[in-house]
Amino acid sequence: MKKKVALLFVLLFVGNVIAQQASNYFPSQTGFEWKYKAIPLDSASNPMNELAYYRMDKFESVADYHGKSANIVLTKSGPLQFITLQPYLDSLFYSTEGTTGYSYFSVGNIERFLNSLDSLGITTNFNFLNFFKSLQNWYDYYRFASPVNTAYTLIQKDTTIAIGSLNIPFRFKYTGNRLNDQTISTVKGDLTCKKFLLQWKILSYTVVELLTLNDTVWIAPDNWIVQDIIPGQYVDNLTFANVSPFSIPGLDVRLTEDIVNVEEEDLVPDHFSLEQNFPNPFNPSTKIKYSIPSVTLRQAQSDNWVTLKVYDILGNEVATLVNEYEPAGNYEVEFQSTVNNHQLASGIYFYRLQAGSFVKTKKMVLLR
Numbered sequence: 001m002k003k004k005v006a007l008l009f010v011l012l013f014v015g016n017v018i019a020q021q022a023s024n025y026f027p028s029q030t031g032f033e034w035k036y037k038a039i040p041l042d043s044a045s046n047p048m049n050e051l052a053y054y055r056m057d058k059f060e061s062v063a064d065y066h067g068k069s070a071n072i073v074l075t076k077s078g079p080l081q082f083i084t085l086q087p088y089l090d091s092l093f094y095s096t097e098g099t100t101g102y103s104y105f106s107v108g109n110i111e112r113f114l115n116s117l118d119s120l121g122i123t124t125n126f127n128f129l130n131f132f133k134s135l136q137n138w139y140d141y142y143r144f145a146s147p148v149n150t151a152y153t154l155i156q157k158d159t160t161i162a163i164g165s166l167n168i169p170f171r172f173k174y175t176g177n178r179l180n181d182q183t184i185s186t187v188k189g190d191l192t193c194k195k196f197l198l199q200w201k202i203l204s205y206t207v208v209e210l211l212t213l214n215d216t217v218w219i220a221p222d223n224w225i226v227q228d229i230i231p232g233q234y235v236d237n238l239t240f241a242n243v244s245p246f247s248i249p250g251l252d253v254r255l256t257e258d259i260v261n262v263e264e265e266d267l268v269p270d271h272f273s274l275e276q277n278f279p280n281p282f283n284p285s286t287k288i289k290y291s292i293p294s295v296t297l298r299q300a301q302s303d304n305w306v307t308l309k310v311y312d313i314l315g316n317e318v319a320t321l322v323n324e325y326e327p328a329g330n331y332e333v334e335f336q337s338t339v340n341n342h343q344l345a346s347g348i349y350f351y352r353l354q355a356g357s358f359v360k361t362k363k364m365v366l367l368r
Helices: 002-019 107-119 128-133 294-298
Strands: 033-041 053-065 068-078 090-097 100-105 137-143 152-163 166-186 189-204 208-220 224-230 233-235 246-248 250-255 285-292 305-312 317-325 329-336 347-355 358-366
Touching (some): 033 224, 053 090, 137 152, 137 189, 285 305
Antiparallel strands (some): 033 053, 152 166, 305 317, 347 358
16 A cells, blocks of 8 residues: 555656646747737836737747757837838747756846936946846746745845945845746637746845836746736835936736738748848857849849858858749748868858849858
């Protein structure tokens, strides 16, 4: 009987660990897309629908990034009528190891807020933006096997800030907390999610809480982040530093069906174009997009002969990526940093597109 109980316990434990694997929550295939509607919230967390905008993310690739195997997600945001036509301009980086989900922290999402803090003139010897830039790194935000309602520290850093004639010790603390699982209604149906509360805290004398920024995230199996809510708040407890009360807007981000994809392959371009490669800098590969317009269909076939070549900084040809007749359309090719079993050295390279009388050259950087 004892053996059966022990075996049952082991099976339950192993089954729970498998269920908590962080990789089960991230999409397994590149090309996966997220479509979000983002609604700013006022200081009382009321939605400001007139300021709503949209965001699209795309699981682009898996590559090494600052020491981890990263799921690289391209991201862009804008108005509904243009979002599908805009290029991806930024990247998010996630990694999963065992029961832990990592995210690479950068100041990109909070840079505007940090600049606003610096502009308040709280201190002349401390720059909030530079301080947070020094914290950019991988952090284990999402601990799927963490006990519920048990906070864990992600970042803690103490410093001293001069305010008037006083040198006041401050503590900056970033914590995570796994909350009870929650089933939420989404455009993809009802999803049972892991729920996390992330908190930035600024404390004076390392114990007096001055400011807390809350961020609640819902993560669903095979879908990753499906909802993310940051409440707005009104801050009026910094008068000791001669800072007038101010508001911090919040944000409510949820999956949406409002965005309808327009496939680039179905759009016939009306002009030649050669886009900047992405990623750039790159290692070990990068992608290059270009367009051939429909007007060339009325010209001689020789004018539709397309070449795309890569050269080193001395002008030596490194690789030929395209050398063929191509009809009007949008194209994408991949360039690998290993050519003919030879690894290219770090440095600046150029890629050159020629089609008929059109010639365009752009620069890219390989970093090993």
